[in-house]
Amino acid sequence: MAKSTKSTGDVPPVNMDEFPLSKVFHLFEPGPVVLVTTANKGRANIMTMSWHMMLEFEPPLIGCCLSAGNFSFAALRKTGECVIAIPTVEMASKVVEIGNCSGQDVDKFDVFGLTPVPAQQVEPPLVAECFANIECRVADTKMVNKYNLFILEAVKAWTDPKHEERRTIHANGDGTFVVDGRTINLKNKMVKWKDML
Template identity: 50%
Template sequence: MPGRFVEYPLDRVHRLFEPGPIVLVSTADDERANLMTNGFNMPVRHSANLALVIGRWDYSFTALRETGECVIALPDRGLLETTVDIGNVSGAEVDKWDRFGLTPLPAEVVRPPLVSECFANVECTVADDRLVADYDLWVLRVEKAWIDPEAADAAEVHHRGDGTFSTNGERIDLRNRMRKWESLTRD
């Protein structure tokens, strides 16, 4: 045991690294649109690529596999309870749009709808699915992104991996110190 540290269980390490905000993923097959809650997602480099985990156990998996399209929608704190509830039921059994009173909006590039109640929506197509078989990891290409300008400062919500959540906290502006990455600090 090194110093003040105690061993941490390997099956909980993900809780230290919970990657990105909790999101809603909208997919659509030939019959209908579906929503799922997703907490395992991340940007890929500084390009317009994202990655997320969707496994065969998810009803949305088949639609994503067959169509290669989805929308990633970012809910804020006000939609958190609904977002969690969406993750507790299967789209195979429930029309989640209807059950949770969410409003689908037409996307511009992909078939799955945007989620009106979310502060941002990102239309995506599958860029690379080579890691799906081994890791359930999809690399997505962002085709179009939308944000509600009145909610642009909405706080993303992060799952802590154990049923607890946090929102983005105080914003600390250190753009002037990021000399090597200055291009990333400009709007």
């Protein structure tokens, strides 16, 4: 009979401390921290978001988790459009502040001195101060009610060639952030994916 590889009883696996399940997201938080703009009845809003993931290459699909209590959630659900703007490290404090107030109470573009730039395919604006902007449409709402999870399709993407800073910020989930560091080039090992590099 095969021997079980599961640890027995209350003994933790060797060299491991138990980590609280309620904090698992601290270990798994994806990056980078991004901004999401929406527009509802001509009024633009912006929120901070770190819970997102790529789901498909072509067309590019992105899964995004927006809490139902957020002003942005209602706008995205209603209009089906948003822009994901990618800030770099010099905007870090502002990015956190944007995620600590609501468009229900304030005009965040005004309060945080952000410059809205008209997008090409969608109503919500790009953010001039961000190095990249991705225009998105909601492609699937099947998981919104259960998980607040929107599946977005990127329909247009822009980068600012004059924006020299490229280091993004990554949330640890506890108010601390990791800033992009050294880049290592392992392209010669990416043999299976060479056509996509």
